[in-house]
Amino acid sequence: MGFTLGIDIGTFESKGVLVEDGGRIVAQASCSHELIVPRPGWAEHRAEQDWWSDFVTITRGLLGDSGIDPPEIRAVATSAIGPCMLPVDRDGAPLINAVLYGVDTRAGDEIADLNQAIGEATILTRCGNALTAQSVGPKILWFRRNHPELWARTGKILSSTSYLTFKLTGEQVIDHYTAASFSPLYDIARQDWCFDLADICAPELLPKLMWSTEIAGHVQESAAAETGLAAGTPVICGTIDAAAEAVSVGVNAPGDMMMMYGSTIFIILLSDTALSDARLWHAPWLFPGQHAAMAGLATSGTLTHWFRDQFASELPRDSAFAMLTREADASPPGAKGLLCLPYFSGERTPIHDSHAKGCFFGLDLTHNRGDMYRAVLEGIAAATRHIADTYAEAGRRPARVLAVGGGTRNRPWLQATSDITGLDQIVCEVTTGASYGDAFLASLAVGSAEPGDITTWNPGARTIKAERHVAYERQYPLFLKLYEQTRDIMAALDKGR
Structure with missing residues (x-):
C-alpha cells in the first residue's frame, strides 16, 4: 500500500491531502493567507511566504497527523492559482510579489499595444486566445517596462505551480495547460513557445514545457529538510488549481x-x-x-x-x-x-x-x-x-x-x-477539491491509478435540479x-x- 500527496494553493486558502491507493483520504490540512491588493486592479501574493510556507506547513501537518513514514509516499503533486507571473532571479529568488491571474488588470496598456503591433486576429489564430487580463504575456511586458533594474536581474518567469516545483526539485518547468495562458508567447497548434510575434522576453526566460503528469524531478535534500518529505520522492509537473479541481470530480x-x-x-x-x-x-x-x-x-x-x-x-x-x-x-x-x-x-x-x-x-x-x-x-x-x-x-x-x-x-x-x-x-x-485532484494526478503519474478510476475514487452524491x-x-x-x-x-x- 502506498500514498500520494496533493497540495493546492488558492487565493485565500491552501489545502492538502494524503491519499491512500484507491482514493481514501487518510489526512487533510489547510491554512490561510491574504490576497494583497496594493491598488485598484492589482492582485498579488508573496511567493515565499504565501505559497511555499503554506506548502511546508501543510506537508508537515499531514505527516504528523497521519503518522505515515515519508518514504511510503509514492509521488507529490501541486497545483495553485493561475495563470500567475512571478519573475525570479538566477538563483530562483522572487524579485517582486507574484502578479495574479485575471483579477489583476494592471497590464491594460500592454494588451492594447500588443494587439496593435501584432493584430488581434493573428493572436487568436496563433495562440488560441485573445489577449485579456488573464494573459501572462502582457504582464511580463508590464514588468519589463516598469522595473528595468529588476528585469536585468531576471533569470526565469515562473507560474505559481512552477515555483513550488522549483522549490521541491530545483527544476523550472510548466505544464502546457498553464503555458497556453502566456499569450502571445505560446503557439497553440505547435504546442510550444513562440517568440516571433512580439519582443517580450528571451526564450531562456521561460520554463521547460511538460505535460501535467510527467515527472518534473525529485525532492531535493534542502526541500526534504524543510518539509519532512523523503529526498528522492517523485514530483510531477502539476497544473493550475482549476484543472486539478476538474480532475477531482x-x-x-x-x-x-x-x-x-x-x-x-x-x-x-x-x-x-x-x-x-x-x-x-x-x-x-x-x-x-x-x-x-x-x-x-x-x-x-x-x-x-x-x-x-x-x-x-x-x-x-x-x-x-x-x-x-x-x-x-x-x-x-x-x-x-x-x-x-x-x-x-x-x-x-x-x-x-x-x-x-x-x-x-x-x-x-x-x-x-x-x-x-x-x-x-x-x-x-x-x-x-x-x-x-x-x-x-x-x-x-x-x-x-x-x-x-x-x-x-x-x-x-x-x-x-x-x-x-x-x-x-x-x-x-x-x-x-484541487488537492484531491492533485493526489489522483500523482497516482496516474506513478501507475497506481488509471484515468477512469476517478469515478470510484469520487462518485456523484447528489444532483441540483434546475x-x-x-x-x-x-x-x-x-x-x-x-x-x-x-x-x-x-x-x-x-x-x-
Whole structure:
C-alpha cells in the first residue's frame, strides 16, 4: 500500500491531502493567507511566504497527523492559482510579489499595444486566445517596462505551480495547460513557445514545457529538510488549481464541464477539438490529444467575503455566512426586483472588461440585507449564465455539469445557478477539491491509478435540479441590459480616479 500527496494553493486558502491507493483520504490540512491588493486592479501574493510556507506547513501537518513514514509516499503533486507571473532571479529568488491571474488588470496598456503591433486576429489564430487580463504575456511586458533594474536581474518567469516545483526539485518547468495562458508567447497548434510575434522576453526566460503528469524531478535534500518529505520522492509537473479541481470530480470526457465555486467561478469544458472564440479561453488539456475551453468570472466567493465583511461585520466570523444564508433564503427568487452586477474587480469572460464595475440596482426602502445578499448570489449566477450562453453560441453545450469548491456548501447560490442557467449540477461525494485532484494526478503519474478510476475514487452524491422561476426569466435580460447601458459610465469613472 502506498500514498500520494496533493497540495493546492488558492487565493485565500491552501489545502492538502494524503491519499491512500484507491482514493481514501487518510489526512487533510489547510491554512490561510491574504490576497494583497496594493491598488485598484492589482492582485498579488508573496511567493515565499504565501505559497511555499503554506506548502511546508501543510506537508508537515499531514505527516504528523497521519503518522505515515515519508518514504511510503509514492509521488507529490501541486497545483495553485493561475495563470500567475512571478519573475525570479538566477538563483530562483522572487524579485517582486507574484502578479495574479485575471483579477489583476494592471497590464491594460500592454494588451492594447500588443494587439496593435501584432493584430488581434493573428493572436487568436496563433495562440488560441485573445489577449485579456488573464494573459501572462502582457504582464511580463508590464514588468519589463516598469522595473528595468529588476528585469536585468531576471533569470526565469515562473507560474505559481512552477515555483513550488522549483522549490521541491530545483527544476523550472510548466505544464502546457498553464503555458497556453502566456499569450502571445505560446503557439497553440505547435504546442510550444513562440517568440516571433512580439519582443517580450528571451526564450531562456521561460520554463521547460511538460505535460501535467510527467515527472518534473525529485525532492531535493534542502526541500526534504524543510518539509519532512523523503529526498528522492517523485514530483510531477502539476497544473493550475482549476484543472486539478476538474480532475477531482471526474471531468475526463468530451462534454464534461466543471463549475468551480471558489474565490471566482471558473468553468472548464472538455472537447475533442480546439475551440477558437475570443470570448473564452482555450488550452491543451492535461494530457496529449485533449482540449479544454475555459471561462471565469473575476469575483465570486471573493464578493461574498466582501459582502460579509462590509454588511455583517457584527456577526461572529465563523457563523456569519450561515446567518446570511438564512436571510437570503427568506428573500424570494429575484430578491424583490433587486439586481447586482458582480463586477467588483472588472470582469473576465465573456465581456473582458477591466473597467466593469459592481453595483446594486433597484434598491428601495423595502429591501433588507437578506435581499442584498441574495442579489449578490443571483448576480454571480446571472454572470455564470452569460458564460453558459456563450458556450452554446460557440457550439459547445455540456453533456453533464460537475460542481466543486467551497461554494457548493452555499445552498441558495448553488440552486440559483442551476435555476438561472437551466443546468443540472452533480455534486460529488468528496468536495476536497484541487488537492484531491492533485493526489489522483500523482497516482496516474506513478501507475497506481488509471484515468477512469476517478469515478470510484469520487462518485456523484447528489444532483441540483434546475427549477423555473418567472422572476429570473424577467430579470436576466435586464441584467445584461444594465451592463450594456452603463459600461460607458464605468469606463469614465476609471478615467477620473
